[in-house]
Amino acid sequence: MIDVELIIRSIERLCKVATSTAVDIAERTLSLKELDERDCRFVLECDDPIDLELLRLCALYLKLRTSGTYVTFVCNRNINFTNICVIGCNFCNYSVPPGHPSGYVLSLKEVERKVRESVRHRVTEVCLQGGVNPELKLDYYISLLRTVKKVDDKIHVHAFSPQEIYSLSRRESLNIDEILKVLRENGLDTLPGTAAEILCDDVRKIICPRKIKTAEWVGIIERAHMLGIKTTCTIMYGHIERIEHVVRHFRILRDIQRRTRGFTEIVLLPFIHYNTRLREISGCRSGSSSLYDIRICIAARLYLYPYITNIQVSWVKLGRKLAQYLLTCGANDIGGTLMEENISHAAGAFERESMSREELIDLISSIGMVPAERDTLYNIVRVYQSGNKSSALSGTTGSSLVEYYQ
Numbered sequence: 001m002i003d004v005e006l007i008i009r010s011i012e013r014l015c016k017v018a019t020s021t022a023v024d025i026a027e028r029t030l031s032l033k034e035l036d037e038r039d040c041r042f043v044l045e046c047d048d049p050i051d052l053e054l055l056r057l058c059a060l061y062l063k064l065r066t067s068g069t070y071v072t073f074v075c076n077r078n079i080n081f082t083n084i085c086v087i088g089c090n091f092c093n094y095s096v097p098p099g100h101p102s103g104y105v106l107s108l109k110e111v112e113r114k115v116r117e118s119v120r121h122r123v124t125e126v127c128l129q130g131g132v133n134p135e136l137k138l139d140y141y142i143s144l145l146r147t148v149k150k151v152d153d154k155i156h157v158h159a160f161s162p163q164e165i166y167s168l169s170r171r172e173s174l175n176i177d178e179i180l181k182v183l184r185e186n187g188l189d190t191l192p193g194t195a196a197e198i199l200c201d202d203v204r205k206i207i208c209p210r211k212i213k214t215a216e217w218v219g220i221i222e223r224a225h226m227l228g229i230k231t232t233c234t235i236m237y238g239h240i241e242r243i244e245h246v247v248r249h250f251r252i253l254r255d256i257q258r259r260t261r262g263f264t265e266i267v268l269l270p271f272i273h274y275n276t277r278l279r280e281i282s283g284c285r286s287g288s289s290s291l292y293d294i295r296i297c298i299a300a301r302l303y304l305y306p307y308i309t310n311i312q313v314s315w316v317k318l319g320r321k322l323a324q325y326l327l328t329c330g331a332n333d334i335g336g337t338l339m340e341e342n343i344s345h346a347a348g349a350f351e352r353e354s355m356s357r358e359e360l361i362d363l364i365s366s367i368g369m370v371p372a373e374r375d376t377l378y379n380i381v382r383v384y385q386s387g388n389k390s391s392a393l394s395g396t397t398g399s400s401l402v403e404y405y406q
């Protein structure tokens with residue numbers, strides 16, 4: 001089992017041989033001081049193996065301080081209700097334009113069937129996201145929410161990206177608050193903080209030129225937080241962005257969280273390039289290297305502390321082994337069971353579309369961490385000891401991991 005004292009001793013040993021900048025960051029991390037943008041940049045550019053190992057242990061130290069040896073996962077299901085989209089992001093191979101022969105919109109009956117199936121698998125969250133389809137009116141979105149809640153009103157509905165909220169508000173000539181309130185009244189619980197990609201308009205105009213701008217994404221997220229609707233936040237990296245864009249992206253997220261405390265987590269999303277138009281654009285990388293994935297994870301933990309303390313790595317995009325390793329680089333959550341995954345697979349992801357509860361438990365316990373199923377808001381649903389399904393401890397329901405460890 002990973003032990004905080006052992007990590008501190010290892011950090012102290014490495015401080016004797018690391019560079020002065022890395023040692024300075026380590027010392028401030030151990031005294032729980034906030035890092036600045038220069039520190040964040042240093043982590044993202046670090047290519048000295050000793051420095052990088054020191055920073056990794058610092059990220060692991062902060063993870064252990066905030067969530068102990070627990071690594072969480074959520075039993076959820078994605079339902080992508082339409083692939084018709086007029087936005088046409090260059091990294092997206094999931095969507096098709098209106099009129100395309102493979103375009104679809106799920107009927108409410110089909111959505112209901114998927115939700116009923118999810119309930120049989122003890123899913124606690126349904127994530128509804130789709131393309132920006134001009135044919136779909138507010139009534140359809142309301143019916144989607146009601147359909148889920150009609151099957152089981154305890155299911156948490158995590159739905160509709162800031163892009164979908166923006167486009168819906170335009171289509172219905174309602175402001176953002178009005179749209180959010182109507183959706184909340186009809187069953188919306190939280191919003192996914194997708195469509196963030198990289199919050200820098202210079203990058204957005206190349207990777208997703210018709211998507212909402214940075215200020216619009218920030219505005220919608222802040223309105224949601226002000227109305228008491230929590231959201232996640234995301235970063236999609238490994239394409240054309242430079243280090244300064246990542247630093248700026250993290251700074252924007254940290255500043256929002258400082259003001260609103262409305263983010264439940266950050267989800268780190270490496271770009272899957274295989275089947276995308278973006279890979280043809282000059283200067284676009286073929287996804288991220290594993291070393292870059294590691295640096296991003298360490299930087300997210302160190303720089304976003306103490307504001308955003310839940311760092312999720314995506315097993316479906318990274319692959320299970322790299323995702324597992326990132327759990328020792330500051331991440332504390334491995335995402336969800338998903339049940340179905342369309343978007344990463346359309347872009348060429350190799351991993352399967354779903355992972356069972358038991359597989360996630362094994363994946364976590366085999367690296368000496370304690371698997372804990374959580375709900376969308378990071379309340380613990382169940383803790384599993386020794387990774388053994390039969391020795392699952394029920395309990396600690398409703399206690400937040402962060403509160404538990406503070």
Ligand code: SF4
Binds near residue numbers: 088092130132
């Ligand atoms: S990422 Fe979303 S908004 Fe962009 S093209 Fe795909 S479905 Fe449409």
